[in-house]
Amino acid sequence: MTSNPAILLYDGTCGFCDGAVQFILRVDRRNEMRFAALESDFGAAVLQRHPELAGVDSVVYVENPETPDERVTVRSEAALHVAQYLGGPWQALGTVARVVPAPVRDGLYDRFAAIRYRVFGRVDSCALPAPEVRARFIA
Template identity: 30%
Template sequence: MNIVFLDGKCLICNGIIKFIYRIDRKKRIKFCHLQDEKALNYLEQDFVKNLSTVVFYQDGKISTKSDAAINIMVTLGHTYFKLFRFIPRFIRDGIYQFIAKNRYIIGEELDVCPIPEAGLAERFL
């Protein structure tokens, strides 16, 4: 099973979920907000506490930050994203962390995790 875990109160993160949903025609990826108790069924507490990190659970393996983003896109069939692995992780993760740190400035912080629309709702745990 492939699951993307993201901050449910982050407008940018919810936009990413909608983007993945639109391009994932084969329904390969499910979603879960890090604030959801179901996240603890798959992730250790440390991952769930860190709302600024995307976590990709892929058949029992966990990737985070830029590795998670690359693995998500490869899972969706965009294998050319593997080329980003040639960029050192500290650079990729540095860019990721800058965006994550400023995600509530770039996009707003929501008061509650939004209820997904009908088709998207079935893809949540």
């Protein structure tokens, strides 16, 4: 395992986001990426360390968490980091998607984000992870 694996912050009440995390857990061959809800104490601490994320309503990819080299990316760029991490066909898809200019990718991301609750629903709270992956979730 990488000494300081990336952490994906996600909307813990979003049905699509929960499904995306479950998908990542299924296809992640390295079993290193960790997860935390934006609404968690850890998520709040990341947002506090990065004031530029104030009011963010997006997935946040955190590299080198809790170190002086901590870096965060949001929206489509965060999704592309996840694709890169997953490798294989997901990495190839991400490479192709990088051809699209970031403002266009983020515009599409924002449009989808605006309807995600209507299409995929809202959950009352984060689902309890299965015992075999529970250690990869941060409260």
